[in-house]
Amino acid sequence: MAKGKSSNPADAFRKAQRAKELKKNKEARKSVRETQTIKRDTRDLESEIRSLKSRPKLAAADKTRLESLESELEYVNKVKEKYVAEHPEARDRVFRTHGDKSRRLPGHEDEDDEGGGGGRGGDKRLYDESGRLRDPTRSVYYDAVYNPFGVPPPGMPYKERTPEPVEESEEEDDSDDDDDIVMPEGPPPGSSDEESDDSDDIPLPEGPPPPKPPPIPSGPSNAPFMRPPLHFTGPPGQGMGMGQPFLPFPPSGPGFRPGMHQPGMPFRPPPQMQQQPMGQPGFRPRPPRPPRQPNMPHGKAPVVQDPLSDAPTQTYQGYRIAKAEGVAGLPARPGGGGDSAPVSGAGSPSLPAKPDSKTNSPAPSAAQIAAATISAAPVLRDLRKEATAFVPRGVKRKAAAAPGAAAGVRVNAAPGAGEVDADGDELRSKREDGPGLLGVLQGVFGEGTGAGTGTGIRQNTKGGQLSAGVVQESSRPFVCSNLILASISSPHFLAAFFNMTSFVFVTGNANKLREVQAILAAGDGGIKVTSQAVDVPEVQGSTQEVALAKCKAAAEALGTACVTEDTALCFEALGGLPGPYIKDFLAKLGHEVLSSNQSPLCLVCTSPPYIPVLLYPSGPPVALVMTRSTHSQYMLTPASLSSGLNTLLTGFPTTRATALCTFAYSPGPGSAVLLFEGRTEGHIVPARGPTHFGWDPVFAPEEGGGKTYAEMDGGEKNKISHRYRALEKLRVYLQDKARKEGKA
Numbered sequence: 001m002a003k004g005k006s007s008n009p010a011d012a013f014r015k016a017q018r019a020k021e022l023k024k025n026k027e028a029r030k031s032v033r034e035t036q037t038i039k040r041d042t043r044d045l046e047s048e049i050r051s052l053k054s055r056p057k058l059a060a061a062d063k064t065r066l067e068s069l070e071s072e073l074e075y076v077n078k079v080k081e082k083y084v085a086e087h088p089e090a091r092d093r094v095f096r097t098h099g100d101k102s103r104r105l106p107g108h109e110d111e112d113d114e115g116g117g118g119g120r121g122g123d124k125r126l127y128d129e130s131g132r133l134r135d136p137t138r139s140v141y142y143d144a145v146y147n148p149f150g151v152p153p154p155g156m157p158y159k160e161r162t163p164e165p166v167e168e169s170e171e172e173d174d175s176d177d178d179d180d181i182v183m184p185e186g187p188p189p190g191s192s193d194e195e196s197d198d199s200d201d202i203p204l205p206e207g208p209p210p211p212k213p214p215p216i217p218s219g220p221s222n223a224p225f226m227r228p229p230l231h232f233t234g235p236p237g238q239g240m241g242m243g244q245p246f247l248p249f250p251p252s253g254p255g256f257r258p259g260m261h262q263p264g265m266p267f268r269p270p271p272q273m274q275q276q277p278m279g280q281p282g283f284r285p286r287p288p289r290p291p292r293q294p295n296m297p298h299g300k301a302p303v304v305q306d307p308l309s310d311a312p313t314q315t316y317q318g319y320r321i322a323k324a325e326g327v328a329g330l331p332a333r334p335g336g337g338g339d340s341a342p343v344s345g346a347g348s349p350s351l352p353a354k355p356d357s358k359t360n361s362p363a364p365s366a367a368q369i370a371a372a373t374i375s376a377a378p379v380l381r382d383l384r385k386e387a388t389a390f391v392p393r394g395v396k397r398k399a400a401a402a403p404g405a406a407a408g409v410r411v412n413a414a415p416g417a418g419e420v421d422a423d424g425d426e427l428r429s430k431r432e433d434g435p436g437l438l439g440v441l442q443g444v445f446g447e448g449t450g451a452g453t454g455t456g457i458r459q460n461t462k463g464g465q466l467s468a469g470v471v472q473e474s475s476r477p478f479v480c481s482n483l484i485l486a487s488i489s490s491p492h493f494l495a496a497f498f499n500m501t502s503f504v505f506v507t508g509n510a511n512k513l514r515e516v517q518a519i520l521a522a523g524d525g526g527i528k529v530t531s532q533a534v535d536v537p538e539v540q541g542s543t544q545e546v547a548l549a550k551c552k553a554a555a556e557a558l559g560t561a562c563v564t565e566d567t568a569l570c571f572e573a574l575g576g577l578p579g580p581y582i583k584d585f586l587a588k589l590g591h592e593v594l595s596s597n598q599s600p601l602c603l604v605c606t607s608p609p610y611i612p613v614l615l616y617p618s619g620p621p622v623a624l625v626m627t628r629s630t631h632s633q634y635m636l637t638p639a640s641l642s643s644g645l646n647t648l649l650t651g652f653p654t655t656r657a658t659a660l661c662t663f664a665y666s667p668g669p670g671s672a673v674l675l676f677e678g679r680t681e682g683h684i685v686p687a688r689g690p691t692h693f694g695w696d697p698v699f700a701p702e703e704g705g706g707k708t709y710a711e712m713d714g715g716e717k718n719k720i721s722h723r724y725r726a727l728e729k730l731r732v733y734l735q736d737k738a739r740k741e742g743k744a
């Protein structure tokens with residue numbers, strides 16, 4: 001194996017191919033260089049040489065410059081001579097400078113011109129020595145718009161500008177050291193040897209033949225409309241080379257229409273261009289709008305608006321409105337009636353429907369459509385009405401026929417949890433647990449015989465509320481008529497009343513009393529409590545204001561020291577409300593609850609409005625309504641719950657609430673009242689557990705492990721309750737006070 005030769009035949013083949021390619025590229029570049037040299041106008045070169053030579057003395061730099069110019073001219077002439085020897089007919093065009101007069105064909109000697117003044121008179125400004133139009137861009141007077149033919153002004157000699165040395169610079173840097181750069185293949189213009197070498201080329205798919213150059217126009221009669229040749233594009237005799245007069249392509253652009261230019265015919269500018277006053281100052285020719293494509297179906301706008309189009313940009317909405325009005329210039333609606341008839345939105349989903357032709361009302365104008373405002377007013381829903389509206393008629397009739405039932409159907413989500421009176425309010429008295437205040441007081445004082453007639457306590461049946469009262473020794477009624485009066489003649493009571501470790505608890509709430517007693521009994525203070533019901537007006541205001549006013553009034557009413565208590569339930573989402581007014585809220589709203597030990601049957605109506613109904617084994621049906629549990633969630637809720645205390649917070653972001661207990665202690669009438677507060681934080685939840693004490697079923701304290709107050713037994717609640725916390729403060733205070741007074 002020879003040294004340096006690759007053993008791999010594929011490598012060897014690739015190398016050979018590359019060498020061939022390099023050679024071909026080198027030849028191609030050489031050919032291009034020669035072509036450019038042949039095209040080169042040496043007049044400037046010669047004039048510079050002449051001017052340098054005419055100087056009496058030359059500087060060193062000028063000498064060097066003169067030498068380089070002469071050698072350059074010699075090289076150019078050599079290349080030209082060589083070419084002319086092969087193509088004698090091209091002599092005139094190759095040597096077209098006055099300096100080359102000697103090399104011109106006979107008969108052309110007198111056509112030399114320097115400024116276009118002589119020879120052919122005025123025409124010499126436009127035509128060169130061979131009779132063809134000059135390159136107007138060479139004229140110093142040339143202007144693409146105002147003077148496209150480079151004609152000198154009257155009385156001025158024709159002058160050409162110095163050509164730009166573009167080609168020279170390109171040639172200079174085209175040295176042989178870039179042989180390694182693989183040039184894209186392609187025959188140089190007019191290189192004939194390429195055709196013979198095509199066996200090495202990668203076969204390419206056949207394409208259309210290059211366009212043939214159009215024939216030479218006959219005579220200069222068409223010259224004013226011809227664009228004169230700017231450059232030769234190849235060696236003479238090859239395609240569009242020097243041997244063939246160059247006929248320029250018609251100008252491409254928006255004004256040109258394919259088919260306007262006939263092969264063989266000189267290009268004529270479109271009529272608009274011909275009519276334009278070219279010399280008018282300030283005039284700028286504007287490219288005409290492109291004509292409609294013949295194959296584009298009539299009435300169809302292009303899908304994408306041409307970004308170069310001078311048509312104003314149009315929005316889709318604008319297009320639709322214009323279309324509705326049948327604006328001229330926009331494509332007509334296919335199949336539409338008249339051109340200018342407004343098009344209704346019958347076929348368009350986003351436009352208003354076409355008005356009935358019978359009504360003769362005019363179709364809305366585009367402006368009306370654009371200005372139309374679509375608004376949606378909020379709809380207030382009567383959930384109770386909705387919930388009861390669908391109740392099957394049979395059920396309604398049955399409920400109406402039931403003895404003692406209300407005329408209308410009442411929806412109770414807690415059937416069986418308690419009796420409901422004629423107004424639909426639950427009779428809570430039936431569900432009182434334990435002995436209650438009545439039992440406690442009766443245990444202490446014995447059962448009374450009647451209001452205002454003696455000692456003892458009995459239950460007031462009005463509203464099921466337990467009340468107790470105090471009657472003085474004189475048996476004069478102390479408070480209003482709805483209270484059951486109790487005698488204070490009992491020695492136990494009197495003993496307790498004057499014992500400082502006991503206090504009179506003024507309340508009408510048996511549950512409160514029971515809890516207070518239980519809490520105090522569990523403590524080690526041995527504080528005894530007795531209760532009194534005093535009907536005092538409860539003022540409006542903060543919990544403190546309410547508590548202070550109530551205790552003050554009670555003390556004045558009793559004429560002695562006393563303790564009152566107020567409970568508030570404050571919803572965080574409602575800024576603390578209902579707060580001290582919770583009693584009224586609870587009375588009005590309730591907190592009806594589904595009984596957890598009953599399995600309802602859920603029915604859904606098969607006809608609108610498809611409201612599901614829960615049927616309990618006992619009790620009336622309960623409708624489920626859609627309620628919003630948070631800002632974004634909806635849930636099915638028993639209809640009656642929608643008016644419960646716990647549903648007040650439906651739709652609010654938080655269910656946090658505080659149970660606040662305020663004990664107020666008054667040492668006696670006219671004395672300052674002291675407040676003792678206790679709080680328990682928790683959440684308002686759907687009611688769970690027994691419903692015997694206020695809002696216990698809907699309040700789940702945070703420390704309750706998820707249970708509601710109602711679900712806890714008494715001991716559990718009293719360890720964490722708001723009441724316990726407030727009472728502890730009161731107890732500590734009273735015991736301290738007793739100690740101090742005992743010491744004193």
Ligand SMILES: O=P(O)(O)OP(=O)(O)OP(=O)(O)OC[C@H]1O[C@@H](n2cnc3c(O)ncnc32)[C@H](O)[C@@H]1O
Nearest residue numbers: 506507508509565566567582583586693694695696
């Ligand atoms: O005679 P008073 O002591 O005023 O008793 P009241 O029942 O009117 O009591 P409030 O004025 O303090 O009203 C508070 C409401 O809150 C209820 N309530 C009080 N403490 C409660 C607790 O611990 N758990 C549940 N509900 C309670 C009570 O039934 C009332 O409806």
Ligand SMILES: [Mg+2]
Nearest residue numbers: 508538566583
């Ligand atoms: Mg009260």
